[in-house]
Amino acid sequence: MTEPLPTVLLVSQTPDRDAYGETFDRVSMDLEVVSVSGRAGARRKLRERPVDCVVAEYEIPDQDGRTYMGGLRLLEHIRAEYGDLPVILFTEIVNEDSVRLATSAGVTAYIRDTDEEEAFEQLRYQVESAVSRRRAERRAEKQARINEIIRDVTESLVRERNRESLVDRMVSELTRNGIYSEAAFVAVTETGTAETVVSTYETLYSTELRETATESGEVVTRERDDGDVTRIAVPVRFEDTVYGTLILDTGPELAEMERAVLRELGETIGHALHAIETRNALERRERELSEKTERLEQFASLVSHDIRNPLTVAQGHVELLRRDHDLEGLERIDESIGRIQRIVDDILAITRGDELDIETVELETVVADAWDSVDTGDGQLETGTLPEMQADRSQLQRMLENLFRNAIEHGTPGGDTDVTVTVSVSDGCLVVEDDGRGLPQDLIENPFELGVSGKSESTxxxxxxxxxxxxLHGWTVAVENDGGARFRIEGVTVQEYPESA
Structure with missing residues (x-):
């Protein structure tokens, strides 16, 4: 965006002094020249609008028409009210006293008006230098104020816990110190429509401007019709998620550094909104998990007491009937009760998720105990010399029991149990394999999914x-068919490795 022309206030004795009024025609600079006569006219114009430089004669009249050292009095007033605003005295009156007094009062430059080209060259140089310096100082001051606002906004964003209060605080901070006269945040809803969340505008702003910023991902500006205000649209996004657009009104100038700061602010707001969404989602997830955990604990209690106890009673009656009577079907009833008890134990293992008690265990002993706990029929167990390893003993035994049961019940066609199961440790892997028929193809693709089984009657x-x-142990299990089923439990920690077979 093109900056407006520098403004020079030209102060002379009378408004119809053509020779002095034509001064800047001879300077040949792109300037907006505002001419006034006298100190009163200069002071009034300085209150009305911003000026980049003042050029005055040494003798200009006050309200009473006195011209003696009027330019010097104007200089003193400007220094008191406007600080370092450049003031150049361009005058025919040049003597030792006038130069000394002007220098003491802080004049930017004192140039003799000789109506020669050299004088106008000097005036051109001094005006150009003064305007450039003044504009640089104003931009630096504005940038410092903007940086301070951005810092305050950023600190505020960190403290906010919900979107509404974050956006409200952001708009308040951006307009509080006067850098931005108006501000609004237009959010993008889940359906993709625009929704004004908070705004200081009395009327609507340009939809086209907002959409351009959102689509381009860049800070977009438009000058208003009056030319005195620039409207800015800042995209607010985090990575690929667009949260909305920040709309701001500022003065006619927008430096590239300010544009970069606003772009960074948009990213910061987007990050803050993403953090709030993430935090809220985690809190919702924690509440849901807490509710689910409570329901699972209630379910586990139901299974443990209200189902296991009747099963124990039923099994006791089966034993009494078997002792006193030779009835057909008792064996099958006993097997069914045993299967129900195993299902109950499995359900409790899933729902309770007990913490592990890691210790050094003798793998050979755990394997043997697991094999003895399973109805293996005519199945055979083969092991080499097995090492000690780090594990929760009871949970490791449960894992092995389930692997052995899987091999015996699913490993051979027709339910025959003449399968051989081999347990070994090699290269940090605990391997359990059998010589049965292997796992069905649809099961091997996702064997550990709850409810997936190679048999219709299995849970x-x-x-x-x-x-x-x-x-829970931090291990991974790889499954493959190689004649039979092979389960490779990877990542185990062993104390010593077996000798090679």
């Missing part, structure tokens, strides 16, 4: 528990 809990318990 699918066994292998799911294997996967869960491995995860």
């Amino acid at each position: 699918g809990l066994g292998l799911s528990i294997v996967g869960d318990l491995a995860d």
Whole structure:
């Protein structure tokens, strides 16, 4: 965006003094020249509008028409009211006293008006230098104020816990110190429509401007019709998520550094909004998990007491009937009760998720105990010399029991149990494999998913528990068919490795 022309206030004795009024025609600079006569006219114009430089004669009249050292009095007034605003005295009156007094009062330059080209060259140089310096100082002051506002806004964003209060505070901070006369935040809803969340504007702003900023991802500006105000649209986004647009009104100038700061502010706001959304989502997730955990604990209690106890009673009656009567079907009833008890144990293992008690265990002993706990029928267990390893003993035994049961019940066609299961440790992996028929193809693709089973009458809990318990230990389980099924539990910590077979 092109900056407006520098403004020079030209102060002379009378408004119709043509020779002095034509001064800047001879300076040949792109300037907006505002001419006034006398100190009163100069003071009034300085109150009305911003000026980049003042050029005055040494003798200009006051309100009473006195001209003696009027330019010097104007200089003293400007220094008192406007600080370092450049003031150049361009006059025919040049003597030692006038130069000394003007220098003491802080004149920017004192140039003799000789109506020669050299004088106008000097005036051109001094005006150009003064205007450039003044504009640089004003931009620096504005940038410092903007940086301070941005810092305050950024600090505020960190403290906010919800979107509404964050946006409200942001707009308040941006307009509080007068750098931006108006501000608004237009959010993008979940349906993709625009929604004004908070605004200081009395009328609507340009939809086209907002959409351009959102689509381009860049800070976009438009001058208003009056030319005195620039409207800015700042995209607010985090990575690929667009949260909305920040709309601001500022003066006619927008430095590139300010544009860069606003772009960074848009990213900061987007990051803050993303953090709030993430935090809220985590809090909702924690509440949901807490509710689910409570329901699971209630379910586990129900399973543990209200189902296990009747099963124990039923199993006791089966034993009494078997002792006193030779009835057909008692064996099958006993097997069914045993299967229900295993399902109950599996469900409790999933729902309770007990913490692990890691210790050094003798793998050979755990394997043997797990094998003895499973109805292996005619199945055979083969192991080499097994090492000690770090694990929760009871949970490791449960894992092995489920793997052994899977091999015996699913490993051979027709339910035959003449399968051989081999347990070994190699290269940091605990390997359990059998020589059965292997896992069905649809099962091997996702064997640990809850409810997935190779048999219609199976619950699918066994292998799911294997996967869960491995995860709790920090292990991973790889499954493959190689003649039979092979489970490789990777990441185990062993104390010593077996000798090579």
